[in-house]
Amino acid sequence: MPQFEKDSDFKKVIQQRFEQDGWTATLALPNTIGYDIELIRDSECVAVQVKHQRAKVHAGQLEKFIDFLERPTGAKFTRGFLISASGFTPSVFTYMRTEEVVDVALGSFKDDKLLWEDGDIPPPPKAQLTYIGVFTCKGGVGKTTISAHLAGAFALNGYDVVLIDLDRQSNLRKLLGDGVYIPGRRGGLGATITVLNHTEWREEDYPDTRVVICDCSPEYDANPEAFIEKFNFCLIPTTLNPLGINKNADVIRRTFAAIRRVNITAELFVIVNNYHSDEARRNDVLNRILKTEFETLMADDPQCHYIDPETVAIRFSKQLLYWGYHIVENDKPQLAFREIGGRSLPRTDFLKLLDYLEGHTNIEAAKAKEAAAAVD
Ligand SMILES: Nc1ncnc2c1ncn2[C@@H]1O[C@H](COP(=O)(O)OP(=O)(O)OP(=O)(O)O)[C@@H](O)[C@H]1O
Numbered sequence: 001m002p003q004f005e006k007d008s009d010f011k012k013v014i015q016q017r018f019e020q021d022g023w024t025a026t027l028a029l030p031n032t033i034g035y036d037i038e039l040i041r042d043s044e045c046v047a048v049q050v051k052h053q054r055a056k057v058h059a060g061q062l063e064k065f066i067d068f069l070e071r072p073t074g075a076k077f078t079r080g081f082l083i084s085a086s087g088f089t090p091s092v093f094t095y096m097r098t099e100e101v102v103d104v105a106l107g108s109f110k111d112d113k114l115l116w117e118d119g120d121i122p123p124p125p126k127a128q129l130t131y132i133g134v135f136t137c138k139g140g141v142g143k144t145t146i147s148a149h150l151a152g153a154f155a156l157n158g159y160d161v162v163l164i165d166l167d168r169q170s171n172l173r174k175l176l177g178d179g180v181y182i183p184g185r186r187g188g189l190g191a192t193i194t195v196l197n198h199t200e201w202r203e204e205d206y207p208d209t210r211v212v213i214c215d216c217s218p219e220y221d222a223n224p225e226a227f228i229e230k231f232n233f234c235l236i237p238t239t240l241n242p243l244g245i246n247k248n249a250d251v252i253r254r255t256f257a258a259i260r261r262v263n264i265t266a267e268l269f270v271i272v273n274n275y276h277s278d279e280a281r282r283n284d285v286l287n288r289i290l291k292t293e294f295e296t297l298m299a300d301d302p303q304c305h306y307i308d309p310e311t312v313a314i315r316f317s318k319q320l321l322y323w324g325y326h327i328v329e330n331d332k333p334q335l336a337f338r339e340i341g342g343r344s345l346p347r348t349d350f351l352k353l354l355d356y357l358e359g360h361t362n363i364e365a366a367k368a369k370e371a372a373a374a375v376d
């Protein structure tokens, strides 16, 4: 909840705080990109970014700040402080831990105090089960990849997840076996991803599970309707591909219609997969076409959403392309969250997707989290 009428008032309060601590704190000139306050003390030069927004700061905002610090324009800074008036989403802490971020510190300003976060993820709240379907009538666009890695992002954030394999090919079982365990930090309890087929799933058998993700078959009729009815929300993967752009729009339209035959309440989200973030012009044109195609559709059904790939998309990544090699190598089941060059694009993208969903749905977990924060 914003505590100041104006953004600039918040910046000034934070500037004064640092001055009291012996820093020389200078507000950046208006329209400076990347930071709001520059701090100098001894041999240190720190970029401070302050966020005065209603929603918690999410992993994408942290990633952008780190990106700035790594660019030539950010090179003079020895580290960065990200200060939020509304706290941070759990994915921010997961990102800090998994990417081993050491040159950024997170600070929360609350009740007139600036508190430094030590990176602990708040425990997931007890709440109702959320059913997420990953479905599109088209084969091979990333349903299994997205189901498994979204489950991975939930598990990294401390949620036990059940993944239900509705596809006859049982790809999830092949890739993850009966399930995987994502260890917690500092000896803390981690979270499990359990893989089941639809006949094995009984809610009462898994009391700790808060999230059920269903990897659907592209053949609509192969998916048990009892599951589609339960979906609270559904992710519909698509791609930005010049040759298939109109066909893809048509596939999504048919997918919406198929789900709506049995479920009129689920929130439906189209997510772009295989995104090539370095092709700005091509993306721009294709994104515009797809968005325009959906405008009429979304006007009739306010529960349909197109996630703008500029905000969140699953980038094309060789880590995802090679996901599954462990099967032929006879290795243990795993996700494509391994690092290449110290970074993991899939892990970052799926943490951002999770943040987006928590911010744009009324999933029980998110609601309970807000309630817990309000009581604090
Ligand atoms: N973002 C990505 N980057 C690179 N490769 C990807 C990406 N997403 C998916 N792939 C690869 O594309 C192939 C198809 O993906 P996946 O099996 O997840 O699709 P699917 O929709 O589940 O297919 P099916 O309809 O057969 O069940 C896989 O080899 C996967 O590794």
Ligand SMILES: [Mg+2]
Pocket (backbone or CB within 6 Å): 143, 144, 145, 167, 171, 215
């Ligand atoms: Mg599949």
